[in-house]
Amino acid sequence: MTTPVxxxxxxxxxxxxxxxxxxxxxxLILGILAVVLVRLAGNGQLEAQRWAVxxxxxxxxxxxxxxxxxxxxxxxxxxxxxxxxxxxxLAVGRLSDHRPVRWLVGTYIEFFRAIPLLxxxxxxxxxxxxxxxxxSAFQALAGGLIxxxxxxxxxxxxxxxxxxxxxQREAAFGIGMRKYQVMSLVLLPQATRRMLPVLIAQLVVLxxxxxxxxxxxYFELLRGARSLVEFFSLSFGNQYTFQLYVAAGxxxxxxxxxxxxxxxxVERRTRRRPTTAGTQAMELPADVQMGQGGGAAASxx
Amino acid sequence: MRTTRYAxxxxxxxxxxxxxxGSEAGxxxxxxxxxxxxxxxxxxxxxxxTMAELAEAGSMTVGTKFDQPGFGLLNPNTxxxxxxxxxxxxxxxxxxxxxPEDIEWTETVSANREPFLQNGQVDMVVATYTINDxxxxxIDFAGPYYEAGQDIMVAAGNPEGxxxxxxxxxxxxxSVEGSTPAQNIRDNYPEATLTLFxxxxxxxxxxxxxxxxxxxxxxxxxxxLVAGSDGAFExxxxxxxxxPYGIGVPKGDDEFRAFINDTxxxxxxxGAWADAWDRTAGAISGQEAPEPPAVDRY
Amino acid sequence: MQFLADNFDLLWDAFLTTLSLSLLAGLLxxxxxxxxxxxxxxxxxxxxGLASFYVETFRNTPLTVVFFFLIFGLPQIDFILGFYTGAxxxxxxxxxxxxxxxxxxxxxSVSTGQAEASRAIGLTFGQSLREVVxxxxxxxxxxxxxxxxxxxxKNSSIAAGFATSELSSLLPRLVNADAGQLTAVLxxxxxxxxxxxxxxxxxxxxLERRVAILR
Numbered sequence: 001m002t003t004p005v006x007x008x009x010x011x012x013x014x015x016x017x018x019x020x021x022x023x024x025x026x027x028l029i030l031g032i033l034a035v036v037l038v039r040l041a042g043n044g045q046l047e048a049q050r051w052a053v054x055x056x057x058x059x060x061x062x063x064x065x066x067x068x069x070x071x072x073x074x075x076x077x078x079x080x081x082x083x084x085x086x087x088x089x090l091a092v093g094r095l096s097d098h099r100p101v102r103w104l105v106g107t108y109i110e111f112f113r114a115i116p117l118l119x120x121x122x123x124x125x126x127x128x129x130x131x132x133x134x135x136s137a138f139q140a141l142a143g144g145l146i147x148x149x150x151x152x153x154x155x156x157x158x159x160x161x162x163x164x165x166x167x168q169r170e171a172a173f174g175i176g177m178r179k180y181q182v183m184s185l186v187l188l189p190q191a192t193r194r195m196l197p198v199l200i201a202q203l204v205v206l207x208x209x210x211x212x213x214x215x216x217x218y219f220e221l222l223r224g225a226r227s228l229v230e231f232f233s234l235s236f237g238n239q240y241t242f243q244l245y246v247a248a249g250x251x252x253x254x255x256x257x258x259x260x261x262x263x264x265x266v267e268r269r270t271r272r273r274p275t276t277a278g279t280q281a282m283e284l285p286a287d288v289q290m291g292q293g294g295g296a297a298a299s300x301x
Numbered sequence: 302m303r304t305t306r307y308a309x310x311x312x313x314x315x316x317x318x319x320x321x322x323g324s325e326a327g328x329x330x331x332x333x334x335x336x337x338x339x340x341x342x343x344x345x346x347x348x349x350x351t352m353a354e355l356a357e358a359g360s361m362t363v364g365t366k367f368d369q370p371g372f373g374l375l376n377p378n379t380x381x382x383x384x385x386x387x388x389x390x391x392x393x394x395x396x397x398x399x400x401p402e403d404i405e406w407t408e409t410v411s412a413n414r415e416p417f418l419q420n421g422q423v424d425m426v427v428a429t430y431t432i433n434d435x436x437x438x439x440i441d442f443a444g445p446y447y448e449a450g451q452d453i454m455v456a457a458g459n460p461e462g463x464x465x466x467x468x469x470x471x472x473x474x475x476s477v478e479g480s481t482p483a484q485n486i487r488d489n490y491p492e493a494t495l496t497l498f499x500x501x502x503x504x505x506x507x508x509x510x511x512x513x514x515x516x517x518x519x520x521x522x523x524x525x526l527v528a529g530s531d532g533a534f535e536x537x538x539x540x541x542x543x544x545p546y547g548i549g550v551p552k553g554d555d556e557f558r559a560f561i562n563d564t565x566x567x568x569x570x571x572g573a574w575a576d577a578w579d580r581t582a583g584a585i586s587g588q589e590a591p592e593p594p595a596v597d598r599y
Numbered sequence: 600m601q602f603l604a605d606n607f608d609l610l611w612d613a614f615l616t617t618l619s620l621s622l623l624a625g626l627l628x629x630x631x632x633x634x635x636x637x638x639x640x641x642x643x644x645x646x647x648g649l650a651s652f653y654v655e656t657f658r659n660t661p662l663t664v665v666f667f668f669l670i671f672g673l674p675q676i677d678f679i680l681g682f683y684t685g686a687x688x689x690x691x692x693x694x695x696x697x698x699x700x701x702x703x704x705x706x707x708s709v710s711t712g713q714a715e716a717s718r719a720i721g722l723t724f725g726q727s728l729r730e731v732v733x734x735x736x737x738x739x740x741x742x743x744x745x746x747x748x749x750x751x752x753k754n755s756s757i758a759a760g761f762a763t764s765e766l767s768s769l770l771p772r773l774v775n776a777d778a779g780q781l782t783a784v785l786x787x788x789x790x791x792x793x794x795x796x797x798x799x800x801x802x803x804x805x806l807e808r809r810v811a812i813l814r
Binding site: 410414415416435436438439475478479480481483484496497498499500503506507510511512 | 674679682759770775
């Protein structure tokens with residue numbers, strides 16, 4: 001909503017009211033913040049040394065969180081790249097002229113969207129070995145992320161391909177291109193560019209979901225933080241628990257907010273391009289953004 | 302841009318914190334006592350046995366817990382587990398001519414120990430693994446190598462006056478979902494209110510916050526939590542079950558099982574077993590090594 | 600399967616817990632999410648800022664982290680919730696961010712002519728939102744909203760790690776009782792989830808088709 005249509009531009013009196021309201025609001029928020037800080041301090045949670053542990057290289061905390069973050073990023077990156085490629089193929093398959101192909105791909109998509117990702121990862125790691133297929137924790141986690149996200153992305157790609165102006169397709173056929181040429185040379189390149197912001201947004205979901213990996217012992221960010229908490233509990237009780245989880249939470253938020261910003265930036269860029277003067281920017285459906293919980297504790301322990 | 306600036310100032314603050322005194326954890330950081338198992342140089346096993354295969358391969362995969370202080374706890378800095386279970390596994394590996402660094406550690410949680418063994422994803426499981434008949438249907442056990450018992454941990458001073466499981470009636474007691482101790486409370490002390498998390502560290506947090514009145518599980522695990530609590534928790538010290546810990550091997554591999562039992566008995570004799578205890582669980586709890594249990598060659 | 604039949608009471612209890620948890624959290628998310636969406640299109644800039652701060656924060660945090668802060672973070676400021684209350688709040692607060700996103704895109708989908716017309720006949724911001732825009736928005740929003748609630752039901756499994764004995768907490772419990780039944784237990788739990796999610800999905804599909812015809 002660029003120009004407000006639901007309300008008039010506030011006049012001087014309304015602006016004054018808003019200013020007063022804002023002032024009260026800010027005071028209220030500052031008040032709550034003060035109470036929080038005072039109580040945290042009262043419980044010793046603000047002691048400098050408790051926070052210093054996050055940066056104290058001698059404890060290995062920064063290194064461990066760093067390594068765990070790299071693991072998280074790695075599995076998310078691999079998962080994203082493969083899921084995107086597979087998703088593209090599936091989307092093309094779903095738009096195929098051949099009924100069996102359409103049906104097969106449709107079943108795949110519905111199936112993997114319906115069952116919890118956790119169950120997929122679990123099955124890849126524990127059930128496949130019964131059939132002599134052994135996957136490492138990394139492979140099982142990446143595999144689960146790929147299967148689920150390719151199904152989600154296929155649907156988004158399909159919408160993207162369908163959103164390309166009909167004229168493009170007709171013109172391409174008109175100059176004598178074959179079906180696969182129309183798809184690969186005309187429709188997909190345009191659709192992909194339009195999808196770029198959505199793909200980046202999906203990466204946020206993947207990053208959150210990669211924390212499901214701890215059920216199969218993959219050392220990702222949340223597992224890393226928990227491991228540190230448990231390790232310190234041997235000598236220091238729960239002195240550092242709050243700080244470590246705050247750190248892990250902040251790392252997720254910072255990275256994901258940066259990614260979201262990137263997605264917004266790319267969206268504005270692509271929208272400016274005349275070649276993609278599409279109808280509407282694509283958006284990631286809200287339920288997809290929710291992810292699969294990320295770090296579900298539903299593991300059979 | 303703004304985010305970058307925030308991040309930079311945050312990092313600067315961190316460096317400042319680290320510079321002025323650092324953290325208590327950092328000041329106390331010291332290397333864990335190195336294990337001093339002697340790896341057999343010359344090993345000779347009958348061809349076709351599991352031992353021959355493992356010795357030939359020069360490496361093995363061991364399943365253990367990564368979240369049990371004193372028994373199997375992941376050291377996040379080295380990304381390898383440490384504890385009594387880990388030392389026992391190293392002793393067995395050494396007899397096969399496998400050095401500690403050639404052991405691949407796999408995290409096992411309560412529910413995947415049997416599938417891991419059945420699928421052959423691990424060669425053996427040393428993971429605070431209580432021997433019982435239901436499990437013997439699926440796998441076999443060497444050992445026991447330790448006798449634990451379920452106990453109760455409470456806040457310092459025992460404000461609720463909990464002396465045994467009978468006193469848990471009407472109290473909020475914490476354990477881990479899917480653990481044998483939790484099932485025991487459910488079956489035998491139904492008056493207690495169970496609060497179940499997925500890991501014990503959360504139970505410790507809940508007890509510290511006063512969200513629960515007590516934590517119950519095997520005494521050895523509680524000892525680790527008490528040791529770290531800096532006097533905030535105490536152990537009731539009245540074990541009310543017997544939990545013989547065994548080493549899980551694939552069903553029917555009797556030669557391997559016998560070999561592990563022999564190795565355990567040797568370790569009892571040579572003092573390696575007691576030494577392993579002193580460096581791990583014993584170092585945490587300050588308790589002397591107990592009398593090792595007799596292995597059960599069923 | 601016999602194993603599942605033997606433990607039917609457990610499954611039923613856990614099923615009810617998942618259901619009640621989802622219902623309460625869903626209600627909270629619906630109310631809060633709609634308020635947030637209204638705030639995001641409101642004339643008051645700080646309100647818009649606050650609402651988008653809320654959405655950005657929750658959207659970019661794994662749900663587990665939210666749970667952790669409500670269950671173990673709040674006691675650090677001397678504020679202790681019951682575990683079930685904590686689970687309802689965590690799930691509801693997290694989902695509200697996505698309800699807000701769904702409703703907001705619904706509001707944006709209502710043609711500007713509608714808003715202009717309602718303004719022209721002298722309705723205030725609150726009135727035009729309540730009487731004109733939201734009723735139309737909710738119709739287009741029902742399918743994505745339905746999907747959000749389906750996802751929420753699946754996500755409620757996180758509560759298992761925070762002392763709420765819902766469906767997925769049965770996995771570790773029953774598997775510890777008999778590891779040989781892993782596949783059966785897995786199947787039973789998935790089916791129980793589907794008993795909640797499939798009718799929801801079916802309803803969403805039907806509504807989707809209806810809305811499509813109306814356009």
